[in-house]
Amino acid sequence: MDDLRDKYIQAIADASDEDAIEALRVQAVGKKGEISLKMRELGKMTPEERQVVGPALNALKDEINSALAAKKVALADAALEERLRTEWLDVTLPGRSRREGSIHPVSQVWEECTAIFADMGFAVAEGPQVETDWYNFDALNIPGHHPARAEMDTFYMARAEGDNRPPHVLRTHTSPVQIRSMEMAGAPLRIICPGRVYRADYDQTHTPMFHQVEGLAIDKDISMANLKWVLEEFFSAYFGTEVKTRFRASHFPFTEPSAEVDIQCSFEGGTVKVGEGDDWLEVLGSGMVHPKVLAAGNIDPAAWQGFAFGMGIDRIAMLKYGIPDLRPFFDSDLRWLRHYGFASLDVPTIRGGLSR
Numbered sequence: 185m186d187d188l189r190d191k192y193i194q195a196i197a198d199a200s201d202e203d204a205i206e207a208l209r210v211q212a213v214g215k216k217g218e219i220s221l222k223m224r225e226l227g228k229m230t231p232e233e234r235q236v237v238g239p240a241l242n243a244l245k246d247e248i249n250s251a252l253a254a255k256k257v258a259l260a261d262a263a264l265e266e267r268l269r270t271e272w273l274d275v276t277l278p279g280r281s282r283r284e285g286s287i288h289p290v291s292q293v294w295e296e297c298t299a300i301f302a303d304m305g306f307a308v309a310e311g312p313q314v315e316t317d318w319y320n321f322d323a324l325n326i327p328g329h330h331p332a333r334a335e336m337d338t339f340y341m342a343r344a345e346g347d348n349r350p351p352h353v354l355r356t357h358t359s360p361v362q363i364r365s366m367e368m369a370g371a372p373l374r375i376i377c378p379g380r381v382y383r384a385d386y387d388q389t390h391t392p393m394f395h396q397v398e399g400l401a402i403d404k405d406i407s408m409a410n411l412k413w414v415l416e417e418f419f420s421a422y423f424g425t426e427v428k429t430r431f432r433a434s435h436f437p438f439t440e441p442s443a444e445v446d447i448q449c450s451f452e453g454g455t456v457k458v459g460e461g462d463d464w465l466e467v468l469g470s471g472m473v474h475p476k477v478l479a480a481g482n483i484d485p486a487a488w489q490g491f492a493f494g495m496g497i498d499r500i501a502m503l504k505y506g507i508p509d510l511r512p513f514f515d516s517d518l519r520w521l522r523h524y525g526f527a528s529l530d531v532p533t534i535r536g537g538l539s540r
């Protein structure tokens with residue numbers, strides 16, 4: 185029995201991992217272990233022998249079990265010590281900085297427009313980008329044979345075979361939102377509609393998708409004078425300097441009278457500066473809403489009147505932030521986005537305190 189004890193106590197001391205401990209447990213005190221087999225022999229002994237050998241075997245079993253348990257704990261402690269020694273972290277090291285994303289100039293200018301017009305009491309309205317030709321054209325007094333339809337380079341949606349209804353279009357301007365808003369809210373009304381629009385066109389200043397913001401104000405006594413004030417107020421706030429406007433008589437099917445609006449600028453040394461100089465830059469179309477358009481929006485043209493305008497968001501973004509080419513707006517080139525993008529916490533740069 186002493187030999188057994190010496191053998192196992194030594195083996196346990198020499199064991200180097202948990203598997204070795206488990207193997208020793210099975211070998212010594214498992215069901216068919218050496219000690220267990222010895223215990224079975226007790227039955228063949230005389231009662232006197234059994235009284236001596238029985239307790240001794242039990243004591244030996246206990247001793248081996250405790251040695252196994254103690255060794256297990258010692259091995260776990262050693263493993264933890266080893267991890268603590270090798271897996272350490274210097275919390276005083278500087279952090280790795282991560283590149284932050286940036287706000288796209290279109291998003292920034294969209295926000296700026298919304299903020300400035302909100303100050304003048306305009307709410308934001310939205311409409312679908314896939315439109316019926318009725319909203320995009322007919323309701324705006326652009327009938328099927330009208331040249332404006334052909335001029336707009338419209339994208340038409342495909343219809344299923346055998347479906348002869350007129351095709352939907354990708355809206356060519358934000359003007360259809362005028363009709364939808366009139367239908368929904370009636371008069372009086374004061375809204376802007378920023379959004380994406382589509383035309384088949386591509387060069388330095390045209391992309392197949394671009395952005396417009398539409399304006400619409402309807403009330404009992406709205407006039408061109410209100411239009412001019414609102415636009416001058418807008419441009420002065422947007423460019424952060426007093427900006428004069430020039431109205432040129434024009435034609436749009438949805439307004440009568442119609443005007444194209446230029447803003448004052450100078451072209452010196454190849455750069456455009458808004459709000460100074462003697463030159464003019466065309467920035468939008470506008471006019472008094474045509475009676476047929478009011479009627480299409482279920483508003484009585486005998487009782488109500490109003491102005492509307494439509495302006496390119498990308499275009500005024502290029503002007504304000506000195507961006508020469510429109511195409512990279514939509515290339516998602518990270519270098520361009522980092523250069524022209526805005527930090528996420530940048531407050532829109534607009535002139536505070538409208539002059540009212």
Ligand code: DAH
Nearest residue numbers: 357439469470471492493494
């Ligand atoms: N929808 C016109 C365009 O895309 C712009 C426009 C002109 C909108 C005159 C208007 C307006 O609301 O009154 O070219």
